[in-house]
Amino acid sequence: MKKILLTAGICSVCVTAMSANIGENFEAGSFQLGGHASFYNNDGETTFRFEPNATFFVSEGVSTGVNFNYRSTNNSNDIKDSYFSLGSSINYTFGYVATAQSGIAYKVGASAYLSKYKYDGVGYDANIWVNPFFRADYFLSPRISVYGVTSPIDFNLTAGENEDFVNTELSFTVGLSYTFARKDIIWDNVSK
Secondary structure (H helix, E strand, C coil), X not given: CHHHHHHHHHHHHHHHHHHXXXXXXXXXXXXXXXXXXXXXEECCEEEEEEEEEEEEEXXXXXXXXXXXXXXXXXXXXXXXXXXXXXXXXXXEEECCCCCCCCEEEEEEEEEEEEEEEEECCEECCCEEEEEEEEEEEEECCCCEEXXXXXXXXXXXXXCCCCCCCEECCCEEEEXXXXXXXXXXXXXXXXXX
16 A cells, blocks of 8 residues: 555656646745755854745745744854844745746845844844845756845844944855645645
């Protein structure tokens, strides 16, 4: 029985992949899960970073998302710092060939997030940030993409006396995502 179920599952994934296209990913009711994790050690400083995200399409090309960011660093002097943020975003996806099975799609948007930073055990006040971003997804298959996101500027809405309102540090992130297209989910059956 297990072999039959496994075979049926593999066949359904293959049939979906053969008949799927990129445009289905951006229809209302589709959602995308993605993120990245990294670990590196440089001159005695060890950093771990984890950033998952989820996006839900409310209409064709228009989506809203949630993201979480965690980073922990230890250096050779046993000084530890940690950072985490939780945020939401609004996005618009464009520039894709709807009938293609692989190719590129572009996304512009802005995210707002609450962040908390702790340095050597000393906590700082939480800050609320807003940042515009540009993202490009390259779909290796109709549902799997590798993406790159860049954000050239952040606005600290709760900047205090010794904090900058504008942070112009350029960031670039690369990750992997999987899209659950509306037609593959069949929301009508989920809501019953």
